[in-house]
Amino acid sequence: MSSDSALSGIRVLDLTRLLPGGLCTLVLADLGADVLKVEAPPGGDYARGRAPHFPDAEPTTSSASFRGLNRNKRSIVLDLKSAADHGTFLQLVAESDVVVESFRPGVIDRLGIGYTALAEVNPGIVVCSISGWGQHGPLSQAAGHDLNYLAAMGLLSFTGGPGERPDHPPLQVADSASGLFGAVAILAALQERARSGRGQYVDVSIAHSALSFAAMTVAGVLATGTATPRGAGVWSGGAVCYQVYRCRDGWIALGALEEKFWASWCHGVGRPDLLDHRYDGPGSATHSEMLAIVEGRSKAEWADFAAAHDCCLTVVAGLDEALASPLVRERGSVATLAHLPGGPTYDALALPFQLSRTPTDPARLPAPALGADGVVTTDAGERRAQPDPLITTDSGGAG
Numbered sequence: 595m596s597s598d599s600a601l602s603g604i605r606v607l608d609l610t611r612l613l614p615g616g617l618c619t620l621v622l623a624d625l626g627a628d629v630l631k632v633e634a635p636p637g638g639d640y641a642r643g644r645a646p647h648f649p650d651a652e653p654t655t656s657s658a659s660f661r662g663l664n665r666n667k668r669s670i671v672l673d674l675k676s677a678a679d680h681g682t683f684l685q686l687v688a689e690s691d692v693v694v695e696s697f698r699p700g701v702i703d704r705l706g707i708g709y710t711a712l713a714e715v716n717p718g719i720v721v722c723s724i725s726g727w728g729q730h731g732p733l734s735q736a737a738g739h740d741l742n743y744l745a746a747m748g749l750l751s752f753t754g755g756p757g758e759r760p761d762h763p764p765l766q767v768a769d770s771a772s773g774l775f776g777a778v779a780i781l782a783a784l785q786e787r788a789r790s791g792r793g794q795y796v797d798v799s800i801a802h803s804a805l806s807f808a809a810m811t812v813a814g815v816l817a818t819g820t821a822t823p824r825g826a827g828v829w830s831g832g833a834v835c836y837q838v839y840r841c842r843d844g845w846i847a848l849g850a851l852e853e854k855f856w857a858s859w860c861h862g863v864g865r866p867d868l869l870d871h872r873y874d875g876p877g878s879a880t881h882s883e884m885l886a887i888v889e890g891r892s893k894a895e896w897a898d899f900a901a902a903h904d905c906c907l908t909v910v911a912g913l914d915e916a917l918a919s920p921l922v923r924e925r926g927s928v929a930t931l932a933h934l935p936g937g938p939t940y941d942a943l944a945l946p947f948q949l950s951r952t953p954t955d956p957a958r959l960p961a962p963a964l965g966a967d968g969v970v971t972t973d974a975g976e977r978r979a980q981p982d983p984l985i986t987t988d989s990g991g992a993g
Contacts, residue, residue: 599626600952604784607632607686608667609695609702611639613766614724614800616663617773619694622780623666624945624954627692631669631962632683638671638964639664648933648940654964655933662942664961665931670968674705682968683707687715692780694722699729709795719793720783724776728799743768743801748821749808756825768804775803825876834881835859835872838910839888846888846896849906862903863887917941929956 604627608619616639623629633639638654641663647656655661670686672679684707687693693712695702702708702723709721726743727733733746744750744767745760753761779796787793805812811829815821826832828851835850850856856872865887874880891899893909900907911919922928929944944956 598952599955600949601625601627604628604692605690606630606692606694607683607690609693609697610724611696612641613663613769614773614776615694615696616641617770618722618724618776618780619667620663620665621774621777621945622692623958624956626952626955626958629667630686630690630967631664631667632674632686633669633671633964635671635673638669642964651933652963655961658940661933661940661961665942665956666959667962668959668967669962669965671965672968674707680706684712684715687712687719690716690719691784692720692722694724694776694780696724699723699725699734713793717792718787720780720787720796721793722776722780722783722796722798724772724798724800726800728802729797733801738801740766740768740800743804747801747804749804751821752811752824752827752830754824755831756823767807768800771803771807772798772800775806828873832875833873834875834878834884837876837884839884841888841896842890842892844893845910846893847908847910848888849908851906855905858903859905859907862899862905931957931960933960 601622604622606619606622606627606629608615608629608631610616610619619627619629619631631639637643639660641660642654642657644657644659646658648658648661649656672683674680674683687707693707703711709719712719712721723729725734726738727736738746741750741762744763747768749767750760750763753763776796776798779798783794783796811827822830822832824830828836831837833851835848835856838845838847848859850859850872853872857869860866860868865883868880868883871878871880888896896907897909900909916922917928926948927944927946928941930939931942932939942956945954948954
C-alpha cells in the first residue's frame with residue numbers, strides 16, 4: 595500500500611459481517627489501513643450472498659453490497675473453534691494493531707480471543723466490539739436489527755404522521771452510526787497508544803449510537819423531560835418553513851428555518867404577509883397557503899427559483915437521479931472502479947471527505963474473493979496454503 599496514506603502501516607483484523615463493522619473497517623481501509631477480513635467457513639461474510647449481483651463475476655465477489663463495503667480489504671478463512679486456526683489468528687494478532695468484531699457479547703471470550711487474551715499476545719492491540727445493545731445492560735444478549743434499535747431508542751416514534759403508524763426508515767441509521775463511531779473510537783485509541791504504548795478495549799452499541807445522530811432532539815427531551823408529539827416538532831414537520839411539499843410534477847423540500855431564508859422565500863413568491871408565520875404548523879391557514887403556492891409550479895420552475903433565491907429549497911430527487919447528477923459526481927462521491935485489472939468497471943460510493951496531503955483511495959484493492967489471502971480450512975478439515983497474510987506488497991496485496 596502507499597506510504598502516503600493516512601493510516602499506512604496500521605493492520606486491522608476484521609471479524610465482522612454485514613454493515614456496521616463493514617463500514618467501520620471500510621473507513622479505515624480507504625484511509626490506507628491494511629484490513630484483513632477473517633471469515634468463517636464455509637461462506638464467510640453474509641454480505642457476499644446479498645442481491646443484486648454483478649453478472650459473470652466470481653461468485654464470492656459478485657454482490658454489489660459486498661463490494662460496496664469491502665474494497666481495499668483482503669480475506670482469510672479461519673475456523674476459530676479449531677486449535678490450528680485459533681493459533682493462526684493469535685499469530686495475526688501479534689503483528690496487528692486493531693481487531694474489530696461484531697459477535698454477541700461473550701462470544702469472543704468463549705472463543706479464547708477476548709480482549710484480555712489478545713492483550714497478553716499483543717499489549718498494544720486495540721479491540722473494538724460493535725454489538726446491538728452494547729456489552730452490558732438488559733438487552734445485551736438480545737437479537738436486533740436497525741428497526742429494533744430505532745424503536746427501542748425512541749427515534750422511530752418521530753416518524754410518520756400524527757396518529758399514524760411509525761414509518762420504516764429507508765436507510766440503516768443505527769448500523770451506519772455505529773460503524774462511524776467505531777472508526778472514530780479506534781482512531782482515538784490508536785492516538786492514545788502512541789503516548790502510552792498500550793492498547794485498549796472499545797465497546798460500541800449500535801442502538802445507542804443512533805441517539806447521537808439525534809443529539810439536538812435528545813438534548814431538548816433531556817432538558818424538558820417530555821418528547822414533542824409526532825409531527826409537532828420543527829424537525830418532524832411541525833413548522834411550515836421546514837416541510838416537504840407537493841409541486842405540480844413532484845416534490846420539493848423547503849428548509850427555511852432561519853429568518854433570512856424564510857424572508858427570501860416569502861419575498862421571492864411575493865408573499866411578505868407570511869414573514870411572521872414561519873413556525874405555523876400543519877392545518878394552519880399559512881400551511882394551506884403554502885400548499886397552494888408550491889403546487890402552482892413544476893420541479894424545474896422551483897429549481898430555477900432556488901437558484902435565484904437563497905432560501906434552502908431543493909427538489910426531491912430519486913436516488914438514481916442523485917447518483918448520476920453533477921452534484922454527486924463533481925466531488926468524486928461516486929468512484930468508477932475496476933474489480934479486476936483490465937476487467938469491467940463499476941461505480942461505488944466513496945467516502946464523503948478528502949484529505950489534502952493523504953487522500954483516500956477507493957481503488958487501491960478490489961473486494962477480496964473468499965479466502966484469497968490466507969489459509970483456508972474446509973469442512974473436511976483440509977488446509978490450503980495461501981500467501982502469508984502478514985506479508986504485503988506496496989499495493990497492499992498478499993506477497
